Amino acid sequence: MAETTVLTGYSLNGELLSDQRTTLSDGFYYEPLSEKLQRYITGVSYPATVDNSDSSSETLLKSVEISYDDLRYVHIRHYNFEGNPAEGELICNKAIAQDLTEIFYELYCNEYQLERVLLIDEYDGDDLASMEDNNTSCFNYRPVEGTSSLSKHALGLAIDINPFYNPYITYNKDGSEKVSPANASAYADRTASFPYKIDENDLCYQLFKEHGFTWGGHWNSCKDYQHFQKVVE
Template sequence: MRLLIVKDENDLRNIVKKVLSRNITVQMSREWSRSAGLHQYDFLRCFRLLHSEIGNDHLRYIHVLHVGFDNQVHEGELVVNKDIADDVLEIFKELYESEYQIEKVRFIDEYDADDEASMSDNNSSAFNFRFISHTTKISKHGMGMAVDINTLYNPYVKTVDGELSIEPANAADYVDRSRDFSHKIDHDDLCYKLFTEHGFEWGGDWTHSKDYQHFEK
């Protein structure tokens, strides 16, 4: 694997010029995708973050269908690590066939790679080079090894310096998991069952924090 070290915006532009002809391998299910002709992925769209290491060969672009909150069929796009690409495709296929509602599945760069903005808009996403909240450790998302689903209704919750931290900040109404509400991921939820059947760990089972939207390997 060749790593491309991005130090600043000019460095990013120079790298893009050199590798623009290279594309991330596309991995998709032709049987249920409505955009079988979608074969290439623009290098610029995924790698806008600076100060990150880019392992292009280890990432896969996948195109999925999902049922939105409006009960209509929508197209979604994700970038994930190649090691979980087949699992994620199979999971999304089963969610789609079961008419499981996922509001949005958009690239994180549509939110300027701002995880808070993406989560507050209830966007489900995967790869984003970033650190675990309140740490200097690279997140599983930074390696493409995690997927977040219906993020507004399934927040990340942690006590930091005696204060309750909720991400996204507008998800306070969904912190109490004893309440019944739509789109809640718990042990009875189909999304939880499918991801864990495929060997993913659910953030809702963590002890020192709770990340109800999060599935990782």
């Protein structure tokens, strides 16, 4: 996928909600989603709540467990894999917007490299495509892979960091393992040394832990090395 020069969310939100913006530092801020951005994600990362008559469906609206008002647009800066400053954007739950802004600011100050940070909607909401492109992303209203249970991503409370180098691994009854994305199997061996690996010595891990997030790399039934999530009241 070609590098995005103009961020979609940034262009859609613009200065429409700058009066409701919380800014940590230049380029690091969060704000509500404009109507333009809401329309862009609806039917992709956010469920469609319009019926065939093109009017809002109360049944659909009630079935969605998070509202637009509960979401925040987060704009950040980061260093890409060429070591150059770049812009990035996320949508998350308002409960962790301050956390994410602070974490990404610290990562930027330490020149921590993230290949790209784009809305999952750039990949038509396809989590696998986003992972294969090593895209760091947050909100996506979807179930946990292989289940009918909603992922924490569906509530905007989970984020995946450099997912290609930190894959999601599940274990079969016969002892074999499934690596997602499949072409990232070389990075399933966490005893190996390679760039962009998240482990307990990694700055990214340490910052998320300080902010009260848990890490999928500590799970027993599966390993999700890219994944951080936070429980909020």
